[in-house]
Amino acid sequence: MFLINCPYCGERDQQEFKAGGEAHIERPKQPTELSDDEWAEYLFMRKNIKGVQFERWNHAHGCRKWFNMVRDTSNDEIKAIYKMGEKPPSQ
Amino acid sequence: MTKNLRVKSSEYIDETNRISFKFNGKTYHGFKGDTLASALLANDVHLVGRSFKYHRPRGIMTSGSEEPNAIVQINPGTNRTEPNVRATEVEIYEGLDASSQNCWPSVEFDIGGINNFLSPFFPAGFYYKTFMWPASFWEKYEFFIRHSAGLGKSPTSSDPDIYDHRNVHCDVLVVGAGISGIQAAKISAKNNFKTLLVDEKNELGGSTIYENNEFNKINNKTPSEWLKKEIEELKGIKNLEIKTRTSVAAYHQYNYLLARENLTDHLDAKDKTNKIRQRLLKIRAKKVILATGALERPLIFNNNDRPGIMLSSAVKKYSEFYGVACGSKNLFFTNNDSAYESALSLYNKGINVEAIIDIREQSESKIVKKVKEAGIKIYWSHTIVDTAGYKRLNSVSIMKLSNDGTSVTGSKISIWCDCLGVAGGWTPAVHLYTQSGNKLKFDEEKKVFLPNQNTSEQISVGSCGGDFKIDEIIKNLNHKLKDTLNIKETDLDNIKVEIDQENSKRNIWLLPSDKPLGKTKPFVDYQNDATAKDIKLALREGFRSIEHVKRYTTTGMGTDQGKLGNMHALGIIADTAGVKMGELGTTTFRPPYTPLTFGTIVGRNVGKFFDIFRRTPMNDWHVENKAQFENVGQWKRAWYYPFNGETMHQAVQRESKAARESAGILDASTLGKIDIQGSDASEFLNRVYTNAWSKLAIGKCRYGLMLNEDGMVYDDGVTTRLGENHYIMTTTTGGAANVLGKLEDYLQTEWPELDVYLTSVTDHYATASLCGPNSKKILKKIIPDLDLSDENFPHMSFKEANIGNIQCRIMRISFTGEHSYEINVQASYGKDLWEKCMEAGQEFNITPYGTETMHLLRAEKGFIIVGQDTDGTMTPIDLQMDWIVSKKKYDFIGKRSLYRSDTMREDRKQLVGLLTDDPNIVLEEGAQIVSELNQNPVEMLGHVTSSYFSPNLNKSIALAVVRGGKDMMGKKLFVPMENKNINVTVANPVFYDEKNERLNA
């Protein structure tokens, strides 16, 4: 059970949070211009890295804010947490 | 007559407090402080159970939680009965009743014992190989297996005890109160760290508390004397909390640990009631110090499982701690010096020690010399090749070991004995360390797996960290504590330690016999009856991964997770495969360390607290009026209101007719309600719904369909424009939280530039939905000054009004196809509103209806229910709802996906109506639909999603999803059921009032 440092509330138990999948996948601005393959790339394709991964998390049972997390999926070490819209830390 | 093997008074046993208890129906006596195991041994009872596969007689092997054999059923036949309890952990109390498991009809005569003689036919994987074929026989096999190999019995009535959960936060958690744990806790607390010390036993001190090797000294005292004084000093220390009888079950990441605190299990039966039995501690610790000690290993030799064969350390503990001799002719078998300590401990109490069999060539330590001086015979370089005695060990045969340790030579010597203490070395208890996600390394010299690292958050100290000698323990503990607690000085700096050195070591994972391996039974996992032979067989059959061998042979798969024999299994695998230990990895230890009761896991979340539920403000009225309820999400919703013994069908038919003929009323408070405000609210709705919202006038309502980005229908509901920048959205009852979450996600992450604020107001409003041709008259009675004309208050519009002082939001919208109003009031006025409607509607026979009638009425109109008629694979086009998908809007969530080649296929499953040729047959929801009856295998075209008998149409109606259904209007299809085929015809899903004339009736 992780201890997650919500950028708005501070350290809270993992059970207050919801994971939201890979981070930094922007919704295409002009979906109608995209081919089926390009749209499918956005819609379906996600990385599933063993190691350092950029993820979205939501403080669902708290402030309801979304934020980003850098997590090593092999040992669940949280390397960094930053707000939506902020630049990801360089590796 | 039973023998009394109590040999001396022990300070841990209260001989003034005599306790009677029952084991297998017979009454025995022990003393306060005894475990069930020590009390049985004092009565010379070794045989306590039968093994799982071969039903071999088994005895008590250990004195702790690692016990594989002495697994008993506590208080059988009562509501407090508990299976799979270790006799070595049960503290006896007045009224305790325990019995053996896994034997029938009794432990003395067990029918399954025949498996032992058939054992050549029960190799590894026997169950997999034999009982799998033919598949249809499995039920019969299962009956046989279950009947003859019971694993204890679960209680049949509900648990009378109370369980609890508690969150605990501390700076330092110390697990294990042996010599290392006590020192760690003491030093940590003295340095102002809030410290919690837990131990699974009822007494502090671990094994050092009865450590009386005269050649080991701490500050010139024996370790046990010294430690007793240290424990005495713990009492006065601030910042230190001690919990005994508390076993850490799980160690998760981020120093989150679960521990079970046992509060009443040791109390007399009469003192257990109305107290919390067990408490689950959910511990968050800044630092964790593991001081879990080490477990003694047995040795693996032929027939090493007979009752009377025990761990050497257990024999010692029973004698020193409980004052019990485990036998009158004791023998030890060892590969290290610890058996000599046990032998001497027995000798000093006047208990007969016949001999020590040592696989080593010699040992020069002081304790060995002392044993020699005592005249105890030592057989160097010898091994046990066989044992005898069916229900109790009576002799062993030994032979000389060859130099390489793989065979035996010379002649066989027989030694009579009734107890054999086996010492195979010590295995660090690294279970919790590995659970925390860390890796082990193999130490070639010590032949053990050790923690690979200590971090600033977690250290392993004492023997669980690989230090077995008191001088090593103290030295390494001291510097680890200084590092992790960041302190300069400790009480350990000036401690004087003298120890007896052991130099000679010999480790043989599988000891040879004069018989070939195939003719022997060297048990590796006692609980699951896995032998060295099984492991070798698995390797011969091609298994290489430790995890596969483990599953195939079931080694380490019992409730004890193979605490005793795992190392031997790994050693035998490494030797056989010709690789180094550690190269093949080790097995994964999983939580819990020892089994937890279900009670502890669920705590207070039982009965009505099992899951939270939500009730509407009108709930009391529904209860008073005998409503039957159904769970929708977490809501308790009125399902139907049976009158005078009506069946559900009768009630629903009556309610449905009344709603269309005069007036019905539904509690719609559970619908999700989201308040949407902000200057970009209209734009936001445009992006999340499939239809256009910009032109919706203030005071108007619109139905909206929400898709996922993949184009599939996600939710639906009516949204009303309350003001220029203010909307109220309704969602399905079950989807409310998810919809809010999804909308927040888009707002925060994709469209942060939009000025929109979302607030859940589901609980803030109560909603009564009034429908039917007389609904207008009823509303008029309640709110006389509101103009209800179609001109002023048309369908799909909204008005604010007052009922007395109560403010209402009234939407003229309809989910039934009837003229209807949804009246929203502040939640606290919900019941009042409902009662006013009932009173005003009395003259029109207003009929309250539940969710079942609501479903029926909307099905007559062909309105979908998201989640019933859709399942996450239906687009609006599939639902024949093309009309709600805006062609003009550039984008909305899911739009692009509606033009993917897959979503545009003509042969997708599409929503259609179905009419049965016989109007009285009601289809089953979920039933499959086919077009051919004589095809094999037959192609499934789709399934029935909603089905009812319509009282208003006087016939059966159904909605279904059918492949290519859109073009099948009028086509004959079949619904094959178990014993009949039902003929159906594809129809328009709008069965009733196709022209929507009733909305304005």
Ligand SMILES: [Zn+2]
């Ligand atoms: Zn937060």
